[in-house]
Amino acid sequence: MTTLTGASQRRSAELNVLGRKQRSLWGDAMHRVVRNRLAVIGLVVIALALLAALLAPWISPYGPNEQDPSLSLMEPRLVGNPQYVNAKYLLGSDALGRDILTRLIWSARISMVVGFVPVALIFVIGVTLGLVSGYHGGRLDSLLMRFTDVVYAFPDLLFLLIVMATLRDSPIGEIFGGLFLMFIAIALVAWVGLARLTRGQILSLKEKEFVEAARTIGAGSGRIMLRHLLPNALGPIIVSLSFAIPSAILIEATLSFIGIGVKPPTPSWGVMIHDGFVVFSTTPWPVLLPAFCISIVMLSFTFVGDGLRDALDPRMRI
Amino acid sequence: MPELLEVKDLKTQFFTRDGVVRAVDGVSFELAAGETLGIVGESGCGKTVTALSLMRLIPQPPGKIVNGSIMFDGADVMKMDDDEVRGIRGNNIAMIFQDPMTSLNPVLTISRQITEALELHLKMDRAEARKRTVELLDLVNIPSAKKRLDDYPHQFSGGMRQRVMIAMALSCNPKLILADEPTTALDVTIQAQILDLLKNLAREFRTAFILITHDLGVVAGMTQRIHVMYAGKIVEKADTGELFANPKMPYTWGLLRSIPRLDELRKAKLVPIEGLPPDLIALPPGCRFEPRCQYRREICAKEEPELVGIPNAKPDHEARCWGTQQGGWLVDLDWRHEIGDIAVLEEIKKEIADLPPDVKRAGEAGGGTPPPPPPA
Numbered sequence: 001m002t003t004l005t006g007a008s009q010r011r012s013a014e015l016n017v018l019g020r021k022q023r024s025l026w027g028d029a030m031h032r033v034v035r036n037r038l039a040v041i042g043l044v045v046i047a048l049a050l051l052a053a054l055l056a057p058w059i060s061p062y063g064p065n066e067q068d069p070s071l072s073l074m075e076p077r078l079v080g081n082p083q084y085v086n087a088k089y090l091l092g093s094d095a096l097g098r099d100i101l102t103r104l105i106w107s108a109r110i111s112m113v114v115g116f117v118p119v120a121l122i123f124v125i126g127v128t129l130g131l132v133s134g135y136h137g138g139r140l141d142s143l144l145m146r147f148t149d150v151v152y153a154f155p156d157l158l159f160l161l162i163v164m165a166t167l168r169d170s171p172i173g174e175i176f177g178g179l180f181l182m183f184i185a186i187a188l189v190a191w192v193g194l195a196r197l198t199r200g201q202i203l204s205l206k207e208k209e210f211v212e213a214a215r216t217i218g219a220g221s222g223r224i225m226l227r228h229l230l231p232n233a234l235g236p237i238i239v240s241l242s243f244a245i246p247s248a249i250l251i252e253a254t255l256s257f258i259g260i261g262v263k264p265p266t267p268s269w270g271v272m273i274h275d276g277f278v279v280f281s282t283t284p285w286p287v288l289l290p291a292f293c294i295s296i297v298m299l300s301f302t303f304v305g306d307g308l309r310d311a312l313d314p315r316m317r318i
Numbered sequence: 319m320p321e322l323l324e325v326k327d328l329k330t331q332f333f334t335r336d337g338v339v340r341a342v343d344g345v346s347f348e349l350a351a352g353e354t355l356g357i358v359g360e361s362g363c364g365k366t367v368t369a370l371s372l373m374r375l376i377p378q379p380p381g382k383i384v385n386g387s388i389m390f391d392g393a394d395v396m397k398m399d400d401d402e403v404r405g406i407r408g409n410n411i412a413m414i415f416q417d418p419m420t421s422l423n424p425v426l427t428i429s430r431q432i433t434e435a436l437e438l439h440l441k442m443d444r445a446e447a448r449k450r451t452v453e454l455l456d457l458v459n460i461p462s463a464k465k466r467l468d469d470y471p472h473q474f475s476g477g478m479r480q481r482v483m484i485a486m487a488l489s490c491n492p493k494l495i496l497a498d499e500p501t502t503a504l505d506v507t508i509q510a511q512i513l514d515l516l517k518n519l520a521r522e523f524r525t526a527f528i529l530i531t532h533d534l535g536v537v538a539g540m541t542q543r544i545h546v547m548y549a550g551k552i553v554e555k556a557d558t559g560e561l562f563a564n565p566k567m568p569y570t571w572g573l574l575r576s577i578p579r580l581d582e583l584r585k586a587k588l589v590p591i592e593g594l595p596p597d598l599i600a601l602p603p604g605c606r607f608e609p610r611c612q613y614r615r616e617i618c619a620k621e622e623p624e625l626v627g628i629p630n631a632k633p634d635h636e637a638r639c640w641g642t643q644q645g646g647w648l649v650d651l652d653w654r655h656e657i658g659d660i661a662v663l664e665e666i667k668k669e670i671a672d673l674p675p676d677v678k679r680a681g682e683a684g685g686g687t688p689p690p691p692p693p694a
């Protein structure tokens with residue numbers, strides 16, 4: 001029953017000097033994402049879309065609403081009917097003679113914004129409610145969860161239709177060309193899943209001994225929730241958010257296609273499909289190209305989400 | 319000596335659908351500054367709940383401290399509001415948990431876990447707290463502490479993690495450390511190191527500590543006094559030396575009988591205490607140990623004995639047993655014969671004799687009558 005003697009203590013100290021850099025939990029997860037080929041492809045596509053969105057004014061050949069009525073409904077070069085191809089438009093033009101490539105690039109802005117901003121709101125609402133509900137339990141938990149159930153039970157699309165249709169022309173609907181209203185509407189229907197997920201995580205985490213240990217050093221509820229519980233639940237939350245992004249993009253496209261989303265002439269992939277639909281029998285390109293963009297971006301987010309899920313799942317750890 | 323901690327008639331109960339679980343049922347004890355106390359008993363006899371009650375950490379509901387007062391350093395913990403209690407936790411009273419594998423937060427670095435208490439209570443800034451953390455990790459003998467500050471718990475072994483837990487407990491120089499089975503989850507060689515570390519540090523900083531364990535062998539060399547708990551009550555209390563020289567309560571005998579030995583061919587078998595502790599919802603009407611006690615008599619099942627002094631023992635040696643009271647049938651019984659293997663006790667006594675004088679003196683101070691000579 002003795003502590004180490006001087007010499008052996010020094011020896012064990014030498015043995016324990018770490019020659020290599022330690023990997024952090026997140027560094028480890030990142031490494032696994034990078035090894036996943038599909039996730040990397042997804043990340044590259046998303047990065048390209050983000051770049052296009054950021055650099056739209058500089059990289060697009062024309063203005064988003066610049067039209068040349070004499071050159072309407074041109075088809076893409078190389079694949080289109082040569083009769084209807086014009087050197088000016090790489091991917092052709094729409095019914096009003098606007099360059100489709102330009103509008104696709106500008107549309108990426110809307111999609112990226114619609115993908116990320118509501119998801120930030122979803123994160124705030126969902127995580128807050130989930131944390132509070134799961135941590136406090138009891139009556140507050142029941143109350144919040146019944147409220148969550150009500151929101152969950154209400155048909156999303158119906159809610160979105162009602163909100164967008166009624167408030168689109170009100171002052172709120174005018175902010176950022178209707179985008180602000182859409183952010184709010186999407187966030188209000190989509191936080192439910194995250195709140196439930198967070199609550200579930202917290203319910204099991206709060207019984208862990210380290211939470212009790214935190215309590216014994218005098219940490220208050222807020223500190224325990226934010227500093228001890230949330231970081232532990234972050235893995236599944238991030239995965240869930242990475243799947244929420246494509247669904248927000250899809251909601252935007254859907255609403256814009258119906259005609260109650262982003263206000264024309266602001267280009268968005270949904271708006272473009274909406275516009276192209278009218279001339280679909282003449283030429284399918286104004287519909288196909290934005291639809292292709294939506295698919296490819298959604299698929300990319302799904303790949304990344306899958307990659308993150310595999311990387312952050314503790315059972316996948318080697 | 320002014321008492322640091324004075325617990326009176328503490329009752330902690332859990333209200334479940336099946337009934338009221340009386341986890342701690344009228345426990346009283348006191349502890350002077352710098353003093354060490356061992357609480358010993360089987361699993362589920364209320365040791366941990368007692369410790370958690372002291373910090374008012376009983377989950378409520380279903381738990382509740384229904385009675386009793388806890389005077390700590392002149393203030394009544396029971397009457398404090400939440401902020402005041404939080405100010406004590408980690409600052410004046412610190413706790414070390416049983417399983418170091420689960421009591422560190424897996425996603426926080428070692429330094430962040432230790433600096434938390436420093437930032438909370440001592441209002442240190444990041445840089446100061448980190449400096450202090452290095453000192454603390456050095457203190458608990460973690461090699462190249464500075465390099466390991468930003469490691470995560472999974473990069474530490476069990477023993478190292480328990481050292482981190484001890485460093486956390488010591489961080490704010492608490493007056494009292496509650497160590498709840500601090501070595502149960504560790505292997506035997508590490509156990510000895512950790513106990514040694516705990517003992518030395520507590521002595522160095524004059525920190526009082528309460529060591530909770532189910533292993534009488536663990537407390538033997540560690541604490542000045544020992545309280546044996548059974549089914550939510552203290553059943554025997556004595557100085558460490560006295561308890562091992564002159565154990566009285568049959569339950570204590572049972573615990574002594576079940577200390578395993580590894581070093582020697584043992585003739586006597588390891589004898590477990592038959593049966594299980596009673597259901598804390600439906601307690602027996604008489605002595606709580608009665609159903610398992612091989613020395614029981616009629617009175618034991620009818621009425622519960624009080625915790626009182628014992629005729630042929632030191633005055634502060636008390637037991638909750640009809641047999642050890644004045645004129646009882648266990649008073650003159652040869653406990654050595656009852657326990658069987660005396661070698662264990664001889665060894666433990668030798669260990670106590672090796673204790674530094676200040677610990678021993680405290681152990682002997684209360685003694686009046688010498689321990690009775692072993693009857694032939």
